[in-house]
Amino acid sequence: MKNPLVVNALELLRRPGSLKDVACEVEPEVVELHDERLVPASTVDVDLVCSSLSTGIVIEGAISARFHGECRRCLAPVTGQIDTPVRELYQETVTDPDAFPIENDQIDLRPLVREAVLLELPDAPLCSAECRGLCPVCGVDRNVTACSCSTEARDPRWSALDALREQLPE
Ligand SMILES: [Zn+2]
Ligand SMILES: [Zn+2]
Numbered sequence: 001m002k003n004p005l006v007v008n009a010l011e012l013l014r015r016p017g018s019l020k021d022v023a024c025e026v027e028p029e030v031v032e033l034h035d036e037r038l039v040p041a042s043t044v045d046v047d048l049v050c051s052s053l054s055t056g057i058v059i060e061g062a063i064s065a066r067f068h069g070e071c072r073r074c075l076a077p078v079t080g081q082i083d084t085p086v087r088e089l090y091q092e093t094v095t096d097p098d099a100f101p102i103e104n105d106q107i108d109l110r111p112l113v114r115e116a117v118l119l120e121l122p123d124a125p126l127c128s129a130e131c132r133g134l135c136p137v138c139g140v141d142r143n144v145t146a147c148s149c150s151t152e153a154r155d156p157r158w159s160a161l162d163a164l165r166e167q168l169p170e
Contacts (some may be wrong), residue, residue: 010105012052020050031114032097037121039066046113056091056099059105063116072124073133080118088112
């Protein structure tokens with residue numbers, strides 16, 4: 001079966017100025033993504049245009065995918081979408097230090113898609129930028145309930161003083 005993420009470069013190089021759309025939804029396994037941050041059974045959406053230029057083939061567009069996880073502050077479930085722009089140059093003879101080689105007259109976009117997703121997937125997502133998190137003292141979700149705990153960080157020198165004070169007679 002022909003993989004939509006493997007582009008025939010020869011066809012494009014023969015006709016400078018030509019374009020080819022690569023728009024598809026692929027299973028994460030197709031690009032060897034086995035990441036638990038991806039929403040199960042969701043696809044990676046690829047929306048790219050290949051342009052044949054005199055310098056090579058430029059691949060430009062965006063990759064998106066759905067992720068899920070736990071808010072790093074309040075532990076609530078979080079889902080979201082990454083949408084990452086990509087732009088890469090592929091050359092038969094690599095002269096540009098940032099270009100990738102065209103091998104066997106083909107451009108394999110799978111590593112590009114895989115890397116784009118891995119770079120964007122958040123390690124520690126937030127349910128919202130304003131999330132107030134859990135109270136470190138009593139554990140309530142401060143987005144839901146206000147508590148009266150004092151959560152100011154104490155200077156460690158004070159705890160040394162406290163320890164001394166406890167040893168003193170009343
Ligand atoms: Zn949160
Ligand atoms: Zn509290």
